[in-house]
Amino acid sequence: MRRSCHCGCLLCALSLAALVAAPLPAQEPIEALKSFSDFQKIDLNRLLAGDILTERGSLMNFPNGISVQTCFAVPSTAEQTAKRLQSWNPSTYADLKVYALRSLHTPCELADFQALDFNSSQHPIRWLLDKTAATTATKSDLNLTRDEAKALTGCMEQHSEPKKANECWTKLLFDRASRFQQKGLAGILPYEISGNTTSPGAQLRSMLLEQLQITREFARLLKRIGLLGNEATPSLTPAYYWTLFDANHHATLALGAVYLLAAGDHYQLADVGYYVSNDYYTSATLYDVWPIQVGEKTGALVWRGDFFAAPMLAYTKGTERIAYGALMLQDIKKEVRCMQDSLKAKQ
Amino acid sequence: MTGKLIRVGALLLLLVVGLRNAASAAGSMNISQELDADYVYVGGASTRGAGMNIGSIDENSADVKYVISPQITKDLLLRFGFEWQGFFFGVPDHAPVPDRLEQVSAVLGFDYQVADQWLMRAEVQPGIYSDFHDVQWDDADAPLVLGAAYLADDDLQWFFGLRVDARAQYPVLPAAGVRWKFSDEWTLNFVLPNPRLEFDATERLQFYFGAGLEAGTYRVGESFGSDHGQPKLDNAVVDYLEIRIGPGCTWKVSPNVTVEAGAGYMPYRSWDFFDPNIVFRSHNTAYGQVACHARF
Numbered sequence: 340m341r342r343s344c345h346c347g348c349l350l351c352a353l354s355l356a357a358l359v360a361a362p363l364p365a366q367e368p369i370e371a372l373k374s375f376s377d378f379q380k381i382d383l384n385r386l387l388a389g390d391i392l393t394e395r396g397s398l399m400n401f402p403n404g405i406s407v408q409t410c411f412a413v414p415s416t417a418e419q420t421a422k423r424l425q426s427w428n429p430s431t432y433a434d435l436k437v438y439a440l441r442s443l444h445t446p447c448e449l450a451d452f453q454a455l456d457f458n459s460s461q462h463p464i465r466w467l468l469d470k471t472a473a474t475t476a477t478k479s480d481l482n483l484t485r486d487e488a489k490a491l492t493g494c495m496e497q498h499s500e501p502k503k504a505n506e507c508w509t510k511l512l513f514d515r516a517s518r519f520q521q522k523g524l525a526g527i528l529p530y531e532i533s534g535n536t537t538s539p540g541a542q543l544r545s546m547l548l549e550q551l552q553i554t555r556e557f558a559r560l561l562k563r564i565g566l567l568g569n570e571a572t573p574s575l576t577p578a579y580y581w582t583l584f585d586a587n588h589h590a591t592l593a594l595g596a597v598y599l600l601a602a603g604d605h606y607q608l609a610d611v612g613y614y615v616s617n618d619y620y621t622s623a624t625l626y627d628v629w630p631i632q633v634g635e636k637t638g639a640l641v642w643r644g645d646f647f648a649a650p651m652l653a654y655t656k657g658t659e660r661i662a663y664g665a666l667m668l669q670d671i672k673k674e675v676r677c678m679q680d681s682l683k684a685k686q
Numbered sequence: 687m688t689g690k691l692i693r694v695g696a697l698l699l700l701l702v703v704g705l706r707n708a709a710s711a712a713g714s715m716n717i718s719q720e721l722d723a724d725y726v727y728v729g730g731a732s733t734r735g736a737g738m739n740i741g742s743i744d745e746n747s748a749d750v751k752y753v754i755s756p757q758i759t760k761d762l763l764l765r766f767g768f769e770w771q772g773f774f775f776g777v778p779d780h781a782p783v784p785d786r787l788e789q790v791s792a793v794l795g796f797d798y799q800v801a802d803q804w805l806m807r808a809e810v811q812p813g814i815y816s817d818f819h820d821v822q823w824d825d826a827d828a829p830l831v832l833g834a835a836y837l838a839d840d841d842l843q844w845f846f847g848l849r850v851d852a853r854a855q856y857p858v859l860p861a862a863g864v865r866w867k868f869s870d871e872w873t874l875n876f877v878l879p880n881p882r883l884e885f886d887a888t889e890r891l892q893f894y895f896g897a898g899l900e901a902g903t904y905r906v907g908e909s910f911g912s913d914h915g916q917p918k919l920d921n922a923v924v925d926y927l928e929i930r931i932g933p934g935c936t937w938k939v940s941p942n943v944t945v946e947a948g949a950g951y952m953p954y955r956s957w958d959f960f961d962p963n964i965v966f967r968s969h970n971t972a973y974g975q976v977a978c979h980a981r982f
Contacts, residue, residue: 393802395760395799397760398716398757398760462869462870462871463870466870480889587840588867588870650941651941653941654941654942654981656716656718656719656755656981656982657718657720657755657757657763657797657981658718658755658763658797658805658807659718659981660718661761661763661797661799661805662805662835662837665799665802665803665805665837666837666839666840668802669802669803669837669838669839669840670839670840673839
């Protein structure tokens with residue numbers, strides 16, 4: 340009995356797995372995508388040939404927020420694509436200006452940050468080093484709590500030595516990453532030192548709540564990571580990382596977590612930037628990945644939504660805001676192109 | 687002159703406040719506003735034309751432009767506003783050069799995102815372009831500016847423009863420009879009417895070296911020529927052109943307000959009465975300039 344039950348469950352699991360892995364008739368993912376995204380005309384043949392659809396998001400009532408959507412396809416299974424998206428490292432593409440991206444252990448260790456290196460003549464990294472050295476207990480241009488500003492000031496001792504900055508930032512990032520690993524979004528400390536207190540978690544929620552159709556599509560995932568609903572600690576284990584990259588000609592440190600959820604016939608991912616050192620507050624990238632088949636060709640259809648919150652957006656209005664969105668779209672398109680190349684190369 | 691500038695300034699301030707209140711009343715509609723103001727003093731410059739030595743002419747000029755832009759769709763913004771610009775010249779008595787040229791106009795237009803990387807602007811400025819000695823219907827004009835921007839990436843953008851003014855000697859004037867941030871601190875902002883090479887000293891302070899181009903078409907009074915010994919200039923149309931070159935700096939007072947100061951050299955200025963073919967030209971003098979730009 341037990342055995343047959345086990346076999347039954349096994350059969351059930353196998354059939355579910357087959358259902359998940361099997362390419363869907365093309366129409367279904369397209370209809371699903373149309374139901375929540377800004378894309379209403381989708382030609383899978385063109386997407387499989389390498390086209391990338393792009394759409395700037397509507398203006399938000401949330402003054403610091405901006406969003407864009409992209410849609411593309413890769414000649415890989417949905418499962419493989421989702422897994423590779425979760426662990427994708429853009430630092431190998433010079434065009435993307437990512438100086439470093441490293442995974443974090445769970446629980447994270449100080450050694451996870453040993454690749455952090457301020458010893459560079461590059462202007463953007465010098466800029467972050469200078470801002471770090473200029474931080475005082477009461478004033479900083481960086482996103483810090485008051486306690487972090489005090490700690491950074493004490494640690495740097497008003498010097499701007501790269502080695503010292505490596506040590507000080509390692510400690511700060513380690514503390515933030517550890518809190519997040521223990522408490523999830525509830526563990527994110529606010530930014531206090533540059534004026535108004537800003538909570539990255541609250542900013543993320545405000546942005547996502549304005550996108551009701553998207554939020555509905557990703558409801559299960561967003562609830563399980565604590566961005567929606569009352570779930571205090573996430574019930575999904577993400578891939579954690581830290582990164583150093585160029586944003587607006589400034590080196591920027593960020594901590595993030597990429598969550599992956601198998602959602603019936605497709606996969607969903609959320610890449611949540613829960614700490615950013617400067618220039619913007621937070622970001623989230625959502626992915627929906629479906630298996631597709633067009634004639635003999637199989638692949639994965641990917642919808643991507645990017646949401647950014649930045650202080651300067653509150654002052655970027657009118658045509659400048661449209662231009663900002665258009666330029667952001669160019670950057671993301673460039674990233675998607677690299678992502679496609681990377682996914683193709685691993686075939 | 688100063689009293690007149692103050693009166694005009696006060697009137698414009700009232701208009702701005704009125705339009706801003708209207709904007710607030712519009713509630714949740716996404717509305718942006720632009721306010722640009724500048725003042726320039728150009729020192730005395732020897733001026734010649736029509737076989738005469740006019741003598742030294744100095745100049746005070748000011749410009750105030752306010753535009754309110756409601757966002758109609760994700761890709762379309764309308765533009766409504768006004769502009770006042772005045773050039774006031776210290777002209778010796780009886781010299782056949784207008785002592786002032788002024789523009790009072792509405793601003794009507796739109797910005798539209800045509801494609802992923804292309805933005806366009808169409809703007810018409812119907813109004814009075816005159817020496818304001820006897821304003822009549824034929825002082826009215828409506829120059830049109832068509833512009834397009836190609837956003838290659840964060841650091842490189844191309845601009846293309848066309849100015850159409852049926853009354854000018856050259857009714858259609860094309861232009862092209864580029865904004866290229868070629869290093870972390872340097873930007874070539876070669877866009878008319880103020881092409882510049884910019885250096886970001888800090889996040890708030892920028893130094894630049896560049897040029898300023900002022901150009902406009904105006905009609906002078908019916909008896910302007912007769913009153914100044916040149917009857918051919920009665921009710922004539924004049925193309926005014928001024929070129930300035932020099933360094934300056936801009937300071938970001940707050941994220942949405944920038945003030946600017948510059949000084950330098952004015953190599954060339956002309957009043958071109960192209961129909962009777964009489965041109966007066968000034969050369970080589972110094973200038974100083976202050977400006978303020980606000981975006982809300």
